[in-house]
Amino acid sequence: MPPRNCALCDQARAILKRPKTGQQICKDCFFYVFETEVHNTITEAKLFKLGDRVAIGASGGKDSTVLAYVMKTLNDRYQYGLELFLLSIDEGITGYRDDSLETVKRNQQQYDIPLKILSYDELYGWTMDAIVSQVGKKNNCTFCGVFRRQALDRGAAMLNVDHIVTGHNADDIAETVLMNIMRGDIARLGRCTSICTQGDDTIKRSKPFKYAYEKEIVMYAYFKKLDYFSTECIYSPDAYRGHARAFLKDLEAARPSAIIDIIHSGEAFEVKEEVKATQKLQQICKRCGYMSSNDLCKACSLLEGLERGMPRAAVTDRAFRKKMLEEDQPPEGLRTIPYFQRPSGETRVGTIS
Amino acid sequence: MSCENPTAEADAIMPRKRKYDKSRTCVKCKENAGNVVVRHAVYCRACFIPQMTYKFRRSLEPYVNAKPDGPRRTALKPTGNLLVAFSGGLGSTVLLDLVNRCYVSPDPTLLTADGGRDHPRNERVWKRVHVCYVECCDVLLGTKDRTEEVKNLVEQIQGVEFISLRIQDAFDSSWWNSIFHEDSNGDVVVDLSDEMLPFVTTGSSTQTPLSAMKAYLASLPTPTALPTTLNNLIRVLLQHTALNTNSSHLLFGTSLTSLAVSLISNVSQGGGFHVKEEMQEEWFPDARLAKNSKIGSVRLIRPLKDISVKECGVWAWWSRLRVIGREEWTWPGAKPGIGRLTKDFIRGLETDYPSTVSTIVRTCGKLSPKGSTSGQCLLCQRPAQEGVQAWKARIAIRSHDDVALAGTSVPDPPGHALAPLLCYVCHTTLTSKGTRAAPALYPSHTSPSVGISVPLWASSYLLGSALHDESSDTGFVEPVAFSGGKRMSQEELRGAISEFILD
Ligand SMILES: [Zn+2]
Ligand SMILES: [Zn+2]
Ligand SMILES: [Zn+2]
Ligand SMILES: [Zn+2]
Numbered sequence: 001m002p003p004r005n006c007a008l009c010d011q012a013r014a015i016l017k018r019p020k021t022g023q024q025i026c027k028d029c030f031f032y033v034f035e036t037e038v039h040n041t042i043t044e045a046k047l048f049k050l051g052d053r054v055a056i057g058a059s060g061g062k063d064s065t066v067l068a069y070v071m072k073t074l075n076d077r078y079q080y081g082l083e084l085f086l087l088s089i090d091e092g093i094t095g096y097r098d099d100s101l102e103t104v105k106r107n108q109q110q111y112d113i114p115l116k117i118l119s120y121d122e123l124y125g126w127t128m129d130a131i132v133s134q135v136g137k138k139n140n141c142t143f144c145g146v147f148r149r150q151a152l153d154r155g156a157a158m159l160n161v162d163h164i165v166t167g168h169n170a171d172d173i174a175e176t177v178l179m180n181i182m183r184g185d186i187a188r189l190g191r192c193t194s195i196c197t198q199g200d201d202t203i204k205r206s207k208p209f210k211y212a213y214e215k216e217i218v219m220y221a222y223f224k225k226l227d228y229f230s231t232e233c234i235y236s237p238d239a240y241r242g243h244a245r246a247f248l249k250d251l252e253a254a255r256p257s258a259i260i261d262i263i264h265s266g267e268a269f270e271v272k273e274e275v276k277a278t279q280k281l282q283q284i285c286k287r288c289g290y291m292s293s294n295d296l297c298k299a300c301s302l303l304e305g306l307e308r309g310m311p312r313a314a315v316t317d318r319a320f321r322k323k324m325l326e327e328d329q330p331p332e333g334l335r336t337i338p339y340f341q342r343p344s345g346e347t348r349v350g351t352i353s
Numbered sequence: 354m355s356c357e358n359p360t361a362e363a364d365a366i367m368p369r370k371r372k373y374d375k376s377r378t379c380v381k382c383k384e385n386a387g388n389v390v391v392r393h394a395v396y397c398r399a400c401f402i403p404q405m406t407y408k409f410r411r412s413l414e415p416y417v418n419a420k421p422d423g424p425r426r427t428a429l430k431p432t433g434n435l436l437v438a439f440s441g442g443l444g445s446t447v448l449l450d451l452v453n454r455c456y457v458s459p460d461p462t463l464l465t466a467d468g469g470r471d472h473p474r475n476e477r478v479w480k481r482v483h484v485c486y487v488e489c490c491d492v493l494l495g496t497k498d499r500t501e502e503v504k505n506l507v508e509q510i511q512g513v514e515f516i517s518l519r520i521q522d523a524f525d526s527s528w529w530n531s532i533f534h535e536d537s538n539g540d541v542v543v544d545l546s547d548e549m550l551p552f553v554t555t556g557s558s559t560q561t562p563l564s565a566m567k568a569y570l571a572s573l574p575t576p577t578a579l580p581t582t583l584n585n586l587i588r589v590l591l592q593h594t595a596l597n598t599n600s601s602h603l604l605f606g607t608s609l610t611s612l613a614v615s616l617i618s619n620v621s622q623g624g625g626f627h628v629k630e631e632m633q634e635e636w637f638p639d640a641r642l643a644k645n646s647k648i649g650s651v652r653l654i655r656p657l658k659d660i661s662v663k664e665c666g667v668w669a670w671w672s673r674l675r676v677i678g679r680e681e682w683t684w685p686g687a688k689p690g691i692g693r694l695t696k697d698f699i700r701g702l703e704t705d706y707p708s709t710v711s712t713i714v715r716t717c718g719k720l721s722p723k724g725s726t727s728g729q730c731l732l733c734q735r736p737a738q739e740g741v742q743a744w745k746a747r748i749a750i751r752s753h754d755d756v757a758l759a760g761t762s763v764p765d766p767p768g769h770a771l772a773p774l775l776c777y778v779c780h781t782t783l784t785s786k787g788t789r790a791a792p793a794l795y796p797s798h799t800s801p802s803v804g805i806s807v808p809l810w811a812s813s814y815l816l817g818s819a820l821h822d823e824s825s826d827t828g829f830v831e832p833v834a835f836s837g838g839k840r841m842s843q844e845e846l847r848g849a850i851s852e853f854i855l856d
Binding site: 008009020021022023033036037040041044177178180181182183184185186189211240243247250251253254255256257258260261262264265266267268269270271272273275 | 575576577616617619620621622623624625626628688689690691694695698702706709712713715716717719720721722723724738744747748749750751752753777781785786787788
């Protein structure tokens, strides 16, 4: 095919075909539209206010590396007035996390953003390697997901930030929409497309890359020559999510707008009021103070399962979880999670029972 | 796949390998030996038949009276007649049988005891029952015309009237004029190369309905768009037929299995706003069309929505129904689209996770549309969500001009563009491209180089509203048109709609 002019500026030669629109455009226009779309996402949702302290969840992977770069760029360009931090969670996975943390440390220097690393070991007394040696590879993603989410909030609380931004991209969100419909997870389906989630008194979390295609994030990192660590988690992901991901890739191949179309679908419906009314209210974990839909939060029950040497029961066995709860205090000698201290600054009423 | 025997319908009949939970005894009566396994539960024939009849009636009867009621107490008194959509497939064959045996010629073996309470056995529920078949063979190369076969089958049933349509009727002004007595005095031609979908009104087309229909399909940008378009055209043709036959109810033979597939496929094409309609919907036709009708709206119901393909197969087998079968919609050279991919995916998932289809349908039943409606989509006649074009411009910048628009809403274009009148799905169907060019559908068919005609309900509306907007007295002033059916050149077309061209 003969070289074409950029479909956007009509000046430079087109060097790429945008996965999201199919347009052939030049490099500068690509940077421009990619960044501007993220800026649109941020301003449309009114994510930040001047002076906000914002932690970027940084794993060293492509999504969070590009997110850190773009957040810094937009903060400077549009004078958001944000104070940015990098926040990394060290799950304790030898050979995977060690290297990726090196990348985050280099990002800290390159972008001149302060970095905080919080480890599972320090917070829970368990590394993922140790957990996997106990539970095997089958259920470990349950542990990792629950522990990481809480660890990010706790790290953010230590940094005293108002807001965590994560690198979840459009592909992740589209996949989650499909998965929640197929699994019947109505509570998650109701919130998975919101750009910003916030419980009653937790730290805000948002996804500025909610409309950014994974392929374009890779392209952006490539053309900007960003330093990122690229590998999947060495512990296998959950099979169902794997099916959903493969299906989404097929849909995208059939019609590239499918990703954005699914997100649009997710934004165009909501859980019926009468169904919402039956959903569980959020409360506070009686043991560690983290928000929870039960008396005991997922992290505490998983941790206790590990400590008692019955990790699988904590994942699958309702009766076991109930029994743990009845014993109001954990048995002597078992490790527990330190009580959750929310960031200071605002007065929060009625959270501690 | 023409077949005399329902066993040929894939997976429809009992699997060869028997799978059942604990015993071979029926879970319902706990006496008889089981004859069929439905999602791991064993049923005997004596229990299966009333159970399935009950599920059918439970999905239909609460919506028969104008005011829908929950557990029905009052007699069934619909405001109009009944139209049954018939495709020849397993689902619609079973649907027709159930409709016949419950409401046309009541079958005492089905309507006994609890099932028959309140059933008006002496008085017909719907005064007239029509069965409509839409033949698509003219646009699907290598498929045969089944109209006669379907007609013979339907006419064996006493008390129902058969109506046959062809898919190109959507572009046939004589069909339109015969039912709505509206003289079509023009055509609307849309330019698909521009995402705003600018259009011009022209003199009456010289194309035959079939060639307009083929040109329409051939201009669609992806294989995904083809079945989506056919499905919508068929549904909207049926809706207008329902209106014309004073049918307050239009029934489809969509099974639980196909409903799950269509829900996921629809969500994957951006139709989250239509999740409710995908299950059940009420269509309020344009006032101009409804003025001669005795009914104000048409209720579209899928009474087999709780019944799996397999249960339909068992029913057809036990009732000795003849299933004609329906043609697979395939186009030579086209890769599978989103509909096909979804079907294959759900089938595969069902083997490992058998409750998938019912979970999907149950989950979607808990959702309602979010945000406000800007009106009815001109093409598919479903509600169109407000702000779709602004959303698209913000999420994916397609022009430097979009940047100025982002953050605010896209101003309503002052004149002739189709995009703001369409729902998300229809706009995406017409504009979203694949990674490669779609194969030529009809090699021998020469498509017009500029623009395509739109279905009659859309052109009738546009020509009618042009009448209102632009000159209340004299009909539409500027038929931007060319006379005598000459196609406009690209330049002329652009000139007429230059206010919408962004570049
Ligand atoms: Zn350019
Ligand atoms: Zn806890
Ligand atoms: Zn029985
Ligand atoms: Zn539509």
